[in-house]
Amino acid sequence: MQIYREKAALQGAISGLKQEKKSIGFVPTMGALHIGHLSLVKQAASLCDVVVVSIFINPTQFDNPNDLRDYPRTLENDVSLLEELNLNILVFAPNAQELYGEKIEAEHFLFDGLEHEMEGKFRAGHFNGVGTVVKKLFEIVKPDKAFFGEKDYQQLQIIKKLTQKHSLPIEIIGCPIDREVNGLARSSRNERLSSEVREEASFIYNTLLQVQVKFGTESAKSINVWVKDQFEGHPVLKLEYFEIANIDTLKTIETKEENAHYRAFIAAFAGEVRLIDNIALNY
Structure with missing residues (x-):
């Protein structure tokens, strides 16, 4: 090499x-x-x-x-x-x-x-x-x-x-996103997290998994409210943004459209360390 x-x-x-x-x-x-x-x-x-x-x-x-x-x-x-x-x-x-x-x-x-x-x-x-x-x-x-x-x-x-x-x-x-055992998306920034916070940060991916399920039956607006509520009481993570967006334009959606594809995106802080993740909602 x-x-x-x-x-x-x-x-x-x-x-x-x-x-x-x-x-x-x-x-x-x-x-x-x-x-x-x-x-x-x-x-x-x-x-x-x-x-x-x-x-x-x-x-x-x-x-x-x-x-x-x-x-x-x-x-x-x-x-x-x-x-x-x-x-x-x-x-x-x-x-x-x-x-x-x-x-x-x-x-x-x-x-x-x-x-x-x-x-x-x-x-x-x-x-x-x-x-x-x-x-x-x-x-x-x-x-x-x-x-x-x-x-x-x-x-x-x-x-x-x-x-x-x-x-x-x-x-x-x-x-594809490579993940740690607990689901946290691998990032060089993860090395700045304590072992306890690193485990807590799995909350981000677990939230995205639930969003993926909810997307089949609920509106984007109601999901947005739900995600913000989930982070509101979290002892470690502070939500910066959550958005459901069209994968091509990356614009936040108001309502779902037929034949369009979407992803959910999260950015959150664990102390001073900023973490991001996303998941496909339909294929």
């Missing part, structure tokens, strides 16, 4: 692989790798000859400086986990100057309104930062396929829109 710090060296290696007609899969990460990330890498390896894994904590997508400061930095452990997979992997671990140059700032993107829903209402500029770094990484790696987890479903839809609007010849593949 090769580790690259400079984009020119990585591009040279990828160019050689493409001359050998090797297909390139790409898994962008911010490090602090866990089983969920590794499942993306395995999926990429099953569909591509070589997998590039980027490890870069992107400063332009953090609206909260404390969140950026506290984000886990575990490069040595990340590399060890990837080595244990025994797959054909290239690791790209640049610093901010290598990726951005001297001016570390986000571009402005229009994603046809996707950026204004849910996360966009609470994290100012977040998707400009995501779009900026992913576009830069796509231009460096030039993968055939890129793999993203459905835990960040809004991000997944925005990346698909990014490739469409910028005519990038990359297939974007969404991968």
Whole structure:
């Protein structure tokens, strides 16, 4: 497994692989790798000859400086986990100057309104930062396929829109949410939770499971009220938002429409740690 710090060296290696007609899969990460990330890498390896894994904590997508400061930095452990997979992997671990140059700032993107829903209402500029770094990484790696987890479903839809609007010849593949034994969606942020709070946080997924059942017979409005009531008395979790949205537009629904598909989305705080999750409501 090769580790690259400079984009020119990585591009040279990828160019050689493409001359050998090797297909390139790409898994962008911010490090602090866990089983969920590794499942993306395995999926990429099953569909591509070589997998590039980027490890870069992107400063332009953090609206909260404390969140950026506290984000886990575990490069040595990340590399060890990837080595244990025994797959054909290239690791790209640049610093901010290598990726951005001297001016570390986000571009402005229009994603046809996707950026204004849910996360966009609470994290100012977040998707400009995501779009900026992913576009830069796509231009460096030039993968055939890129793999993203459905835990960040809004991000997944925005990346698909990014490739469409910028005519990038990359297939974007969404991968199922990987969960801990208690149902909590795997996230690097989970490492900041105590064992007790981590167990309590399973409440998020259990709530989504009940929403999935209720969606068959109840209105979106009544479900919204029910979810807010459930979180109201919770001793650990504070609800930031709950929304039922169309999977294509990500717009919150008032009433269900025939032949439309929906997901339920939750963001909640456990102390200072922000957790998100979602579930498909119909298929």
